[in-house]
Amino acid sequence: MNYNDGFTLLAAVAGVADGQLTLEETAARVCDLVVPKFADVCTIDVVAPDGLRRLAVRASGPESARLEPLIHGRPLPTADEPGVGAALRSGASQLLESVTDEVLQAIAADQEDLALLRSLGLRDAIVVPLNARGRCIGALSLLVTEHSGRAYVREDVPFVEVLSGRVALALDNAGLFSELQTMEARLSAALGSLAEAVTIQNPQGELIYANQAAAEMMGFDEPSQVLAPSAAELVGRYDFYHEDGSPLDPSEFPGRRVLAGEEPEPLVMRLVDRDTGEQGWRLAKASVVRDDDGRPAIVVNVLADITMAKRAEVSQRLLAEAGEVFNSTLELPETLQRVADLCVPALADWCTVRLPDDEGRHLVSVAVAHTDPEKLALARSTRERYTASLDEPGGAAQAFRDGQPHVINGITDEMLAGAAQDDAHLEVMRRLAPQAVMILPLICGGTTVGVLTLVSAESRRRFDNEDIELASELARRAATAVENARLYTERSRIARTLQEALLPEDLPELQGYRTASLYRPAGDQDRVGGDFYDAVALDPDTWLLVVGDVTGRGAAAAALTAMMRHTLRAVATFSGSAIQALDKLNRDLCARERTALCTAVCAVLRDVQGGAQAEIICAGHPLPLLVRDGHCGHVGRYGPMLGAYDDEEFVALTLPLQPGDLLVLYSDGVLDTVGRDGRFGPQRLQAAVAGARGAADAVARIDGALSSFQVGAQRDDTAVLVAERLASGDHRSGAT
Amino acid sequence: MRVGQVAGAVVISPAGELDLATADELREQLVRQPGGCRLLLDLRGLTFMDSSGLALVAEQQRRAERDGIDFRLVRTSGPVQELFEITGLAKHLRWEDDIPGGSRVGEAGPR
Numbered sequence: 001m002n003y004n005d006g007f008t009l010l011a012a013v014a015g016v017a018d019g020q021l022t023l024e025e026t027a028a029r030v031c032d033l034v035v036p037k038f039a040d041v042c043t044i045d046v047v048a049p050d051g052l053r054r055l056a057v058r059a060s061g062p063e064s065a066r067l068e069p070l071i072h073g074r075p076l077p078t079a080d081e082p083g084v085g086a087a088l089r090s091g092a093s094q095l096l097e098s099v100t101d102e103v104l105q106a107i108a109a110d111q112e113d114l115a116l117l118r119s120l121g122l123r124d125a126i127v128v129p130l131n132a133r134g135r136c137i138g139a140l141s142l143l144v145t146e147h148s149g150r151a152y153v154r155e156d157v158p159f160v161e162v163l164s165g166r167v168a169l170a171l172d173n174a175g176l177f178s179e180l181q182t183m184e185a186r187l188s189a190a191l192g193s194l195a196e197a198v199t200i201q202n203p204q205g206e207l208i209y210a211n212q213a214a215a216e217m218m219g220f221d222e223p224s225q226v227l228a229p230s231a232a233e234l235v236g237r238y239d240f241y242h243e244d245g246s247p248l249d250p251s252e253f254p255g256r257r258v259l260a261g262e263e264p265e266p267l268v269m270r271l272v273d274r275d276t277g278e279q280g281w282r283l284a285k286a287s288v289v290r291d292d293d294g295r296p297a298i299v300v301n302v303l304a305d306i307t308m309a310k311r312a313e314v315s316q317r318l319l320a321e322a323g324e325v326f327n328s329t330l331e332l333p334e335t336l337q338r339v340a341d342l343c344v345p346a347l348a349d350w351c352t353v354r355l356p357d358d359e360g361r362h363l364v365s366v367a368v369a370h371t372d373p374e375k376l377a378l379a380r381s382t383r384e385r386y387t388a389s390l391d392e393p394g395g396a397a398q399a400f401r402d403g404q405p406h407v408i409n410g411i412t413d414e415m416l417a418g419a420a421q422d423d424a425h426l427e428v429m430r431r432l433a434p435q436a437v438m439i440l441p442l443i444c445g446g447t448t449v450g451v452l453t454l455v456s457a458e459s460r461r462r463f464d465n466e467d468i469e470l471a472s473e474l475a476r477r478a479a480t481a482v483e484n485a486r487l488y489t490e491r492s493r494i495a496r497t498l499q500e501a502l503l504p505e506d507l508p509e510l511q512g513y514r515t516a517s518l519y520r521p522a523g524d525q526d527r528v529g530g531d532f533y534d535a536v537a538l539d540p541d542t543w544l545l546v547v548g549d550v551t552g553r554g555a556a557a558a559a560l561t562a563m564m565r566h567t568l569r570a571v572a573t574f575s576g577s578a579i580q581a582l583d584k585l586n587r588d589l590c591a592r593e594r595t596a597l598c599t600a601v602c603a604v605l606r607d608v609q610g611g612a613q614a615e616i617i618c619a620g621h622p623l624p625l626l627v628r629d630g631h632c633g634h635v636g637r638y639g640p641m642l643g644a645y646d647d648e649e650f651v652a653l654t655l656p657l658q659p660g661d662l663l664v665l666y667s668d669g670v671l672d673t674v675g676r677d678g679r680f681g682p683q684r685l686q687a688a689v690a691g692a693r694g695a696a697d698a699v700a701r702i703d704g705a706l707s708s709f710q711v712g713a714q715r716d717d718t719a720v721l722v723a724e725r726l727a728s729g730d731h732r733s734g735a736t
Numbered sequence: 737m738r739v740g741q742v743a744g745a746v747v748i749s750p751a752g753e754l755d756l757a758t759a760d761e762l763r764e765q766l767v768r769q770p771g772g773c774r775l776l777l778d779l780r781g782l783t784f785m786d787s788s789g790l791a792l793v794a795e796q797q798r799r800a801e802r803d804g805i806d807f808r809l810v811r812t813s814g815p816v817q818e819l820f821e822i823t824g825l826a827k828h829l830r831w832e833d834d835i836p837g838g839s840r841v842g843e844a845g846p847r
Contacts, residue, residue, distance in 0.1 A: 639824060
């Protein structure tokens with residue numbers, strides 16, 4: 001035996017001992033190293049719990065392929081067999097030199113075995129027990145035959161014993177490895193029964209373990225299938241998103257970040273299967289297991305499927321937010337836009353709300369939301385150009401007519417081509433790349449008021465029954481909100497119309513005067529009522545100017561305003577007396593069941609000998625202002641308000657008017673306008689009109705001063721009526 | 737707004753601005769008071785009042801006459817008091833200069 005080769009052999013066997021091979025693989029490798037350089041035949045038998053087991057056989061020569069299975073299949077030796085049997089029994093190495101036929105007969109288990117042994121031409125054999133960690137784990141047998149003409153001598157035995165020590169170590173390690181494998185099998189059985197998906201990555205980020213839940217979560221039947229594709233392919237099966245809808249890069253996964261040395265928080269992510277469009281939610285956690293040197297050995301990832309919980313949460317939040325939105329605004333366009341905004345990205349990538357136009361012939365897109373701002377602009381551009389005719393088949397029009405939800409998963413290019421109105425439309429549709437669509441009619445009180453369209457595009461998700469249910473619920477609520485907003489808009493319109501009806505359409509032309517008026521309704525226009533102004537001819541040369549104010553707002557106040565205005569107008573016209581008109585109004589108001597308070601200021605403009613005069617009657621109202629030569633002051637005397645006590649007396653104060661005089665009648669809304677420094681008040685009003693040149697200028701100054709002073713919405717109606725006395729030669733008169 | 741009991745009378749003391757936006761809160765307190773009671777409306781905490789406040793007082797005065805409520809107001813100064821004078825309502829109402837008994841209002845009362 002060549003001992004130089006022997007050292008190489010020992011080193012090689014040590015190498016085998018370090019590798020992570022199974023027992024069988026280790027034994028086979030040892031046989032390969034030994035045959036043919038050190039033996040013609042090598043066998044390794046090990047002690048197993050249920051007896052001896054032949055682990056490996058290697059034979060040299062042209063007959064090896066035929067012989068190896070035969071040797072492998074030989075009956076296992078009994079204790080009194082002179083080779084393996086004796087070695088195991090005695091624990092001592094056995095050297096069989098120049099084996100005779102008698103020895104062969106002792107070794108052979110039967111005639112067939114004897115025939116096999118004879119055919120080998122066995123010459124010498126060394127059988128050494130394999131001892132590892134103080135116990136005998138088997139035997140290594142090296143044989144030389146007549147074919148090679150080699151021989152073993154006693155001096156060879158110590159080397160084979162050293163060799164067997166190394167082989168025993170290698171086999172023992174392999175045994176430990178297989179124990180580890182057994183443990184892994186147990187671990188994997190334990191992990192396998194977990195509902196959470198567990199995967200283990202090596203430091204290179206490659207997947208080395210996945211449990212059953214992980215396999216199923218990834219759409220496979222078996223964990224082994226998960227390990228087959230590379231991680232990149234695996235990740236490629238899904239699109240990942242953050243909770244807020246933004247795309248999630250795989251580098252952000254907790255597992256990757258752990259490998260990068262970070263300590264990431266658990267991550268909630270939404271994933272969409274690229275093939276099926278199915279969407280799910282996961283909570284991903286990762287922890288690192290370090291080796292003795294503190295380097296990452298493996299990363300354990302736990303992915304909990306929180307789809308059910310997350311869905312419930314998303315739908316609850318969506319519906320709650322929807323409730324808030326619908327309760328907080330009544331403006332129709334705003335309501336619709338917020339409906340659309342709510343749906344993106346929680347429910348879809350792209351959302352459109354469509355309502356029928358006034359003629360009821362087309363569905364017009366009134367609100368659009370999209371996760372991608374660029375696509376939003378694109379989607380908006382289509383709504384201007386392309387409207388769906390209400391009688392066309394399929395799509396939104398169909399859903400609108402049927403009152404039934406319409407869902408398509410897996411939109412094809414043919415479908416797009418079918419729906420597009422022209423080539424440019426098709427081009428836009430292709431760029432928007434819808435994958436799936438839910439079209440939900442907005443139904444309120446049995447009437448379809450519009451259509452909500454939810455489209456999946458970038459996220460490639462498909463819509464399942466739960467999505468449809470959620471969207472339907474949202475549509476139901478949106479429909480109610482749309483209807484409320486519509487009623488509100490309608491009411492606002494009626495209110496404005498009513499308000500306008502309370503004011504004179506145009507101030508009449510007053511001989512010798514120029515008039516101007518200002519009306520600033522309160523901020524919430526649906527609540528009509530409040531102030532009014534009027535100008536009534538008592539006779540051809542006599543005019544009654546009135547500014548009135550009814551407390552409260554709303555329909556009742558509006559009715560009262562109308563009643564007040566028309567009572568004053570009628571009685572004053574017939575009696576020719578403003579005082580009689582106020583008396584009548586006061587008694588009428590006091591007779592009402594409900595307290596109805598009003599204030600009014602009247603100015604009766606009358607031509608008298610050599611000029612003109614104004615009779616000022618104030619019924620609980622702020623006193624008018626007289627602007628003369630750039631100076632401004634109150635005129636008139638306070639009198640009782642209307643509607644409180646029926647025995648009140650109203651008194652007129654007479655005031656001569658000069659050309660250029662401005663008489664300014666206004667409601668308390670002017671004085672009570674709220675600004676940064678408190679209320680507008682009488683001083684600011686006087687300062688505003690003091691330098692006014694003419695009626696129109698006075699009104700413009702008041703309007704400007706109020707606008708720059710006011711903070712926030714206007715709380716109260718504001719009415720101003722200004723009469724400018726013209727010079728006698730100036731017959732131009734008119735209203736602005 | 738404070739609501740308290742002083743010497744057998746209910747004292748309601750609105751504070752701040754009394755206008756269309758805040759009148760309902762005071763109205764609720766006023767209509768809650770039973771017939772036959774003594775009711776004092778202390779105006780001294782008001783910084784502003786518009787015709788909504790006037791209407792409320794006039795309304796309460798009518799109800800007081802109907803239900804036998806002893807309804808009085810504690811006089812204040814400035815624009816709020818002026819409004820009662822300007823509108824001629826002042827002379828129809830019964831006024832006090834202070835809360836009878838002199839103690840501070842509503843310290844122990846619910847808000």
